[in-house]
Amino acid sequence: MQNNLADRADAVRFPHYAVAGQAGTSFKPEHLPAILAASDRCGFFEVHAENYMGAGGPPHRALERIRQDYPVSIHGVCMSLGGPQPLDPDHLQRFKALVDRYEPAMISEHLAWSTHDDIFYNDLLPLPYNEATLTHVCDHVDQMQSVIGRRIFLENPSTYVAFTDTTMAEVDFIREIARRTGCGLLLDVNNVFVSAANHGFSALDYLKDFPLESVEQIHLAGHAEQEDGAGEKLLIDSHDRPVADAVWQLYEIVLSRRGPVPTLIEWDSELPDWPVLRAEARAAQAILDRHSDTGGLRDAAE
Ligand SMILES: [Fe+2]
Secondary structure, three states, X not given: OHHHHHHHHHHOOOOOOOOOOOEEEEOOHHHHHHHHHOOOOOOOEEEEHHHHOOOOXXXXXXXXXXXXXXXXXXXXXXXXXXXXXXXXXXXXXXXXXXXXXXXXXXXXXXXXXXXXXXXXXXXXXXXXXXXXXXXXXXHHHHHHHHHHOOOOEEEOOOOOOOOOOOOOOHHHHHHHHHHHHOOEEEEEHHHHHHHHHHHOOOHHHHHHXXXXXXXXXXXXXXXXXXXXXXXXXXXXXXXXXXXXXXXXXXXXXXHHHHOOOOEEEEOOOOOOOHHHHHHHHHHHHHHHXXXXXXXXXXXXXX
């Protein structure tokens, strides 16, 4: 019986759908009935890998249903590519099984760490940028791409602290990972805005230096504004509200340089009704469509 179920799962094959120039949203099973009932299509849906690592049950039933009609993106949050420890081989195999099962259009992970020894943190923690950590991250990206048999896109983090043993700019660190491993990049424009505000650098300067030629996907999300212990403004990458106007403006600038790139609206808590999330994706799609004739990387040609 076990084998029969496994054979059936392996036998599932989904249609291929293009994602070029499309806007998508996070997929939340609560939205499934509304998505299926809607008359208009969304470009694609993204799920967190760790929510689908069980063998079956309601999460997989919902994802299999959505995958029949749409391309999906699988986004990992727990691989801990930025950590000093070896990657967890069991987690890697679970991730590979998910990729094999759903044939995602895009696969991504964070430039962060979240495990130490056998402790799993809920947060994505930042790392210092230097030659030693660069070697570690590149080894981990190589290993992940080798095990799952696919190219991944690495996401720039939102950060709240910096390290004294950092010797490289984040953009240079990320560029070098892409060069050494051949991975693509997932540019989270909201993360850039949040980090820039928290550390006091220019988001425009960061984006000017970012290796846009390697960007294969974009994330947009809402952020919250708080105060730190000293009463200073602190932005939190909260994914619980609409995308801020300033982030939309940065997104437009990125597309004017890079051309249209599959773009995801991330929304993970304080979940709105489907039409609200759909409207955010429509707004992204309108900007993508405005840049559909942008061949990409105008800067490089100028
Ligand atoms: Fe993101």
